[in-house]
Amino acid sequence: MALDRDLELLTSVAFFEGISAEALKLIAFSADPREFAxxxxxxxxxxxxxxxxxxIEGRIDLVDERVTPPKVVxxxxxGSLIxxxxxxxxxxxxxxxxxxxxAKVLSIRRALFRRMLEGYPDIAALLEARIAERLRRPVLRARLAPAPQAVAALRGRPLHAFAGIGRPEKFFETLTAQGLDLRRRTAFADHHPYDRREIEMLLGEARAANATLVTTAKxxxxxxxxxxxxxxxHIAVLPVTLVPEAPSTLDALLRLAEERARTRLGAARA
Structure with a gap:
């Protein structure tokens, strides 16, 4: 059933981790499916x-239309939440x-989600803590350092990167920060269970663009x-490690963002 599939995908979204099955069923039942050609x-x-x-089906490109030609970022x-x-x-x-x-997406309206929070104050508290923890996360004061040999092997080759980790954009940023020629990015939900059709599609897209398909060690x-x-x-891998940096001047902005997140979620619970 479509409802069971939607519920399974909702369960895989990192932002919804820890939310009860009852609340996720309410979201899945009330959300609006939308189809696109x-x-x-x-x-x-x-x-x-x-x-x-x-x-929930197919692919969606996020596109920067401020540049000419528009760039797929x-x-x-x-399983990806936009x-x-x-x-x-x-x-x-x-x-x-x-x-x-x-492509097909599940539209989760803010009014619906906030009504759900009103009925489940424990979930509101969970999301409040999750957002606040993300804002405090040490990765904001660290950088991903890739293996030099792996970077050298990829240099000079057009790349199509994909990742199914908590923050795929960090992997993509690591590639571009090394001066590598990243042509396309494909993000999946954390712990995404890849199937053969998906990987064959990615390999086909990379071959068509004369690019090397690359992913994370995870x-x-x-x-x-x-x-x-x-x-x-047929897929290259870029191993990385997390290198801590000194606290930055962003700390004050992060504290401000944290307080705003608390205020907004507190209003949702009220």
Whole structure:
């Protein structure tokens, strides 16, 4: 059933981790499915976000249209949540979103989500703590350092990167920070269970662009076993380690953002 599939995907979203099955069922039942044909516009940069969108089928490209030609900055697959903060407060879309092939999303309206928070104050407290913890997370004062040999092997080659980790954008930023030629990015939900069709599609897209497909060591560990082991042999990997840095001047801004998050979630619970 579609409802069971939507519930399974909601459960895989890191932002919803720890939320009760009852509350997730309420979200899945009340959210609105929306379908898009290839190259349909899901939303435009600057649009007011009415809530979050979870990809349930196909792919959605986030596109920077401020440049010519427009640049795909991230490709999102099933289980990816677009605009988690928009579930709590009104925001504007920072980038445009375009469907790649036939795509389907689950639209979770902010009004629905906030009503759910009113009925489940424990969940509001959980999300409050999660957002505050993210703002305090040491990774904000650290950098990802890739293995020099791996960087050297990728230098001079067009790259198509994909990742199914907690923050895929950190992996993509690491590649560009090394001066590597990153042409396309595809993000999946954390712990995404890859299937053969997805990997074959990624490899095909990379070949068509004369690019090398590259991923994280964590993702490669999931790909390196049967039945995907033969496909994994055609994918490059970039191992990274986290290198702490001295506290930055961002600390004051992070504290301010934390207080705002607490105030907004407190209002949602009221």
């Amino acid at each position: 290839d190259k349909d516009r899901v939303f435009s940069a600057g649009d007011v976000a009415e809530g979050g969108l979870m990809v 991230e490709r999102l697959g099933p 605009g988690e903060i928009a579930l709590i407060v009104e925001t504007r879309r920072p980038r445009s979103a375009i469907a790649v092939g036939r 993702d490669m560990a999931r790909l390196g076993t049967a039945p995907l082991k033969d496909l994994a042999a």
